[in-house]
Amino acid sequence: MANLLAQPLPWQNEQWQRIFQQREAGQLAHALLLAGPPAVGKRIFARALGYALLCQSPSHGFACGECKACALLSAQTHPDFLWLAPEESGKAVKIDQVRQLVETMAQTAQQGGIKVVVVEPAEAMNRNSANALLKTLEEPTGNALLMLVTDAPGRLLPTIRSRCQRLEFPVPPLDVTRSWLALRGVEAAKLESVLAEADGKPLLASEFLDGEGFAARQELSAEMAAVLSRQMSAVTLAERWQQRDWQDLLKWLHVRLAQALRNKLGKLTVADVAVTELARAEPVALFALMDIVNGLLNQTQNGGNPNRQLAIETFLFSACDAVSRKTV
Ligand SMILES: [Zn+2]
Incomplete structure (x- = not known):
């Protein structure tokens, strides 16, 4: 048995x-x-x-x-x-x-x-x-x-x-997780986006493959990519995002920035639209964006209640600035 x-x-x-x-x-x-x-x-x-x-x-x-x-x-x-x-x-x-x-x-x-x-x-x-x-x-x-x-x-x-x-028990190497998930017979593109969304954590990726919470998170990526590529205004997105679970959103942003940094350093290659856009920024700008997110996380964990609309707008403006500076 x-x-x-x-x-x-x-x-x-x-x-x-x-x-x-x-x-x-x-x-x-x-x-x-x-x-x-x-x-x-x-x-x-x-x-x-x-x-x-x-x-x-x-x-x-x-x-x-x-x-x-x-x-x-x-x-x-x-x-x-x-x-x-x-x-x-x-x-x-x-x-x-x-x-x-x-x-x-x-x-x-x-x-x-x-x-x-x-x-x-x-x-x-x-x-x-x-x-x-x-x-x-x-x-x-x-x-x-x-x-x-x-x-x-x-x-x-x-x-x-x-x-x-x-x-x-560290996060296993991406290749190992990739092979493990591939046993489920998932098509390669889907597997990559699930891996990116789960930041390489195998059991979270597996949950996403079961359909739990994946679509909502993919939506965040698509929205962020739309703002960074100037197809949606930061103000519009800030209005939408301020209604999301605040801590979840901040943690999600943190993961995305960390992935963009690792992509730049050639350490992890994940296929995600938001990460691809973010990775156009210089590392120093990505660190600065992480500082913004960390500041908001600390503030929230210490009982603070920032103006979310304004905080998200500020972050998104800085992010747009960071990715466009590179392409000039
Ligand atoms: Zn036994």
Whole structure:
């Protein structure tokens, strides 16, 4: 039986090998911190690793998908596997949940092997929850593995970070993601625009291929390209954009500018109309535009409420200026 949930992704081989080498040497850490940007597959790795460690007859190092342990895992009733996430998306991991975790870690494994506990996203633990967890990390008991999954390791208590072995999950090379997505039989042009839109993040690109949120983001690109090529006025677009989700828009602009810069440096080639237009600007002008976006992001994250129409107009005028200076 194919057991896709129980295998790491193709770009995670190095991290996978490292963990199993440590395990063979009897040096598997008690706690791992799986850190990296969103949408690169950290959760998939955590699940696959937990399953492989609990499976009774792993096949080529992966969970077999057929034994009793695997059956319990896929029914989500394995007593030695605990997955802690906020009860509501975006909310905190509660202290009661962490107490349950601490209890599980302290018990002997019911199936006689290892106990595996995953907390994701780990930064969703508030101070009380984190402190409750800390005790377990300070005095690890028995045969147990704790995995903390995070997009924002900087938001964890330093005392927690320092007690975990850190595993980094960077955005995989574009070629690797391209080959992985190509397995879905997507036509090349579509694949390139999806990759660009997702900024190379494989699981986000995959979501876009499933049709989630892709069209709306493509519209942003087309609108921006229209302004930069003088087919639409900045004022008109600012009117439209001020109604969009403000933080999403700013983050989107940031990604686009970063892509334009990387395109100029020859590091990443993405096919996107807005990026192509932006890449006509000099790097120094692109950095200046990023400063504008960063300033707005900081202001917003600190509770500020800028005049959006004006802020977008200012940004777009500067962007038009930046791309036209090059062509004169
Ligand atoms: Zn199995």
